[in-house]
Amino acid sequence: MTEERTYLGVPAPRPRVAFFELSSCEGCQLQLLNNEATLLEFLSLFEIVRFREGMTGGTDDYEIAFVEGSVTRPDEIERLQIIRDKAAILVALGSCACFGGVNQLKNRFNDLDWVKKTVYGDHPVETVEARPLEDFITVDLKIYGCPIKKEEVEHIITDLVVGKTIVHPKYPVCMECKANENICLYDLGEPCLGPITRAGCDAWCPENRFGCWGCRGPSEGANIDQLYEIMKTHGFSSETILDRLECFGGFQDFTDSLRKQPEK
Ligand code: SF4
Ligand code: SF4
Numbered sequence: 001m002t003e004e005r006t007y008l009g010v011p012a013p014r015p016r017v018a019f020f021e022l023s024s025c026e027g028c029q030l031q032l033l034n035n036e037a038t039l040l041e042f043l044s045l046f047e048i049v050r051f052r053e054g055m056t057g058g059t060d061d062y063e064i065a066f067v068e069g070s071v072t073r074p075d076e077i078e079r080l081q082i083i084r085d086k087a088a089i090l091v092a093l094g095s096c097a098c099f100g101g102v103n104q105l106k107n108r109f110n111d112l113d114w115v116k117k118t119v120y121g122d123h124p125v126e127t128v129e130a131r132p133l134e135d136f137i138t139v140d141l142k143i144y145g146c147p148i149k150k151e152e153v154e155h156i157i158t159d160l161v162v163g164k165t166i167v168h169p170k171y172p173v174c175m176e177c178k179a180n181e182n183i184c185l186y187d188l189g190e191p192c193l194g195p196i197t198r199a200g201c202d203a204w205c206p207e208n209r210f211g212c213w214g215c216r217g218p219s220e221g222a223n224i225d226q227l228y229e230i231m232k233t234h235g236f237s238s239e240t241i242l243d244r245l246e247c248f249g250g251f252q253d254f255t256d257s258l259r260k261q262p263e264k
């Protein structure tokens with residue numbers, strides 16, 4: 001840790017942090033630069049030594065590494081290992097890093113060569129199945145969401161810097177949705193994964209009349225089987241439900257086994 005300073009009388013050093021991106025849209029890093037009202041105060045929490053979206057140059061002398069994106073190329077495995085070796089704390093930033101995110105949708109195609117040809121044509125890129133970071137390295141902390149929610153990240157990073165235990169919500173998005181007094185989207189004929197998805201986004205999508213797509217992965221004790229049955233009774237097809245569950249990769253264990261079963 002570098003500079004000595006205090007926060008409410010408690011020592012609060014400014015750790016050196018670096019941001020990295022593997023295969024991603026870089027929307028999670030962009031989220032950190034949004035919300036100008038708190039940006040300067042937020043950035044004062046740490047000393048940024050590498051952040052491609054926000055600065056030029058940089059060094060590899062860091063203590064905390066935030067890694068966005070999933071592994072989809074062989075060279076990214078090596079790069080990720082180097083980042084892990086240098087960092088005291090490695091944070092998976094966003095759904096791509098935590099679950100594979102939207103990148104893992106390509107894993108649904110049986111013929112990866114066909115995918116490469118269709119996407120890259122005559123300019124092939126060496127790619128592999130999209131995987132989350134923890135398939136290759138130890139991840140110390142996950143920050144969920146596609147994209148991450150700036151307000152939540154500010155809380156988490158503040159806790160990290162002052163050494164507090166970080167506790168993610170265990171309850172589902174429905175809790176936040178009902179606390180915000182929304183009409184349930186099922187009553188309006190729309191699907192929503194709020195009952196099984198980890199809260200923390202303040203029911204971002206239902207708040208704006210969009211059903212939850214499960215970008216933050218399962219809440220603790222999520223009864224996915226039961227929600228599947230409920231969605232069926234609301235008239236949604238297995239394919240519609242699977243499309244939604246598979247979008248970000250957080251429910252992969254469930255969807256993999258469901259795809260192997262015949263249509264219920
Ligand atoms: S989690 Fe979403 S917003 Fe973040 S990098 Fe991946 S695709 Fe982009
Ligand atoms: S709209 Fe979605 S998140 Fe809100 S209460 Fe209904 S199922 Fe839950």
Ligand code: SF4
Nearest residue numbers: 201205212213214215
């Ligand atoms: S409501 Fe669902 S899909 Fe939308 S941000 Fe929250 S967890 Fe993600």
